[in-house]
Amino acid sequence: MTVGALLFAFDSEIKYTKLAIECAKRIQQYLDIPVSLVTDINLETDIFDQQIIVDKPSDKNKKYHFDLGGSAVWYNFGRNCAIDHTPYDRTLLVDTDYMVNSADLSTMLECSQPFLAHRSVQEVFKNKKRIEKFGTKNTQMWWATVIIFDKSTFSQDVFEVWKMVEKNYYHYANIFGFDSRKFRNDFALSVSLLLCNGNTIPTQCDIPWPLFNVDPDIKVELLDNKWWIEHTTRRICMEHHDLHVMGKTYLENLYAV
Numbered sequence: 239m240t241v242g243a244l245l246f247a248f249d250s251e252i253k254y255t256k257l258a259i260e261c262a263k264r265i266q267q268y269l270d271i272p273v274s275l276v277t278d279i280n281l282e283t284d285i286f287d288q289q290i291i292v293d294k295p296s297d298k299n300k301k302y303h304f305d306l307g308g309s310a311v312w313y314n315f316g317r318n319c320a321i322d323h324t325p326y327d328r329t330l331l332v333d334t335d336y337m338v339n340s341a342d343l344s345t346m347l348e349c350s351q352p353f354l355a356h357r358s359v360q361e362v363f364k365n366k367k368r369i370e371k372f373g374t375k376n377t378q379m380w381w382a383t384v385i386i387f388d389k390s391t392f393s394q395d396v397f398e399v400w401k402m403v404e405k406n407y408y409h410y411a412n413i414f415g416f417d418s419r420k421f422r423n424d425f426a427l428s429v430s431l432l433l434c435n436g437n438t439i440p441t442q443c444d445i446p447w448p449l450f451n452v453d454p455d456i457k458v459e460l461l462d463n464k465w466w467i468e469h470t471t472r473r474i475c476m477e478h479h480d481l482h483v484m485g486k487t488y489l490e491n492l493y494a495v
Contacts (some may be wrong), residue, residue, distance in 0.1 A: 241347055242272040242287060242326035246317055247334050248294050249279075252486045257334035259285055260493050264338040271330070271347070276323050290323050292316075317382065317423050318400035321393060331385040335489060337481045339465060343386070346445060352390040355380045355427065356449035357441075362456065362467055362476065367448035372425055374415025378439060380431055381449050382423035383482050392434065399430040450476075454485040460492045 243265045247258035255277060262273040262285045272287035278294040295315040320331050328347060332338075346354050357380050360367040370379045387393040403410050403426040410429055411418030431440050452458060457468040465476045483489055 239327045241328045243330040244274050244324045246276045254334050261334045268338045268341050318397050321397040328388045333383045335483050335486055339480050340478045346386050352388050352392045353443050354386040354445050357444045358448040360448040361451050372416050377414055379424055380428045382427045395434045396430050399433050400426050403429050450481050452481050452483045458488045
């Protein structure tokens with residue numbers, strides 16, 4: 239069985255391909271698995287096992303970035319095609335702003351559960367994890383930031399329904415009572431998992447620790463390959479914790495040094 243990671247990166251005002259290169263380096267360092275990239279341009283790097291060239295998504299969102307001080311285009315459509323693009327039997331799908339700093343995900347890659355994602359989340363500097371809910375029905379949310387999947391029937395069903403939800407996003411927004419103006423893979427994935435699990439919460443799909451989010455207003459530094467985060471008067475080292483660093487331009491600036 240082949241195991242590897244898959245990243246998606248389409249540049250806008252933010253150079254997501256730059257983030258992807260650094261993300262791939264950390265995956266190889268800590269998890270020791272190959273990494274393939276789905277993008278629309280050929281990058282002059284040998285860091286990737288494969289570069290899978292596709293058309294840049296025609297649909298896009300525009301999102302305000304606190305760290306940028308303005309809005310930037312965000313190409314987050316088509317992520318539900320990961321199962322079609324991956325060259326691996328078991329795949330780790332992560333956002334390019336997710337920084338692997340440990341071997342923790344290896345245990346999930348080695349287990350037999352067909353599909354895994356984070357349902358619980360915890361912000362750094364906060365002591366409790368939580369489950370985010372969305373829409374007027376308070377539907378529990380799974381995060382599309384980190385996903386592990388195989389090519390089983392269940393995983394194929396999840397991705398097919400995910401495609402259907404994306405295509406009919408306005409319809410599902412009306413059913414679940416959430417804002418349809420900006421597409422969120424987190425919402426589409428959550429709806430898909432619920433439907434594929436008979437409209438019951440698929441607890442078997444939970445990664446059993448929270449996704450650690452670093453909010454965009456938190457200062458991030460990378461010193462001697464160690465992540466330091468700072469907010470107001472508190473500064474801590476997150477050396478052995480995988481982090482979802484939501485301030486993309488902070489990452490760009492760090493990698494430019």
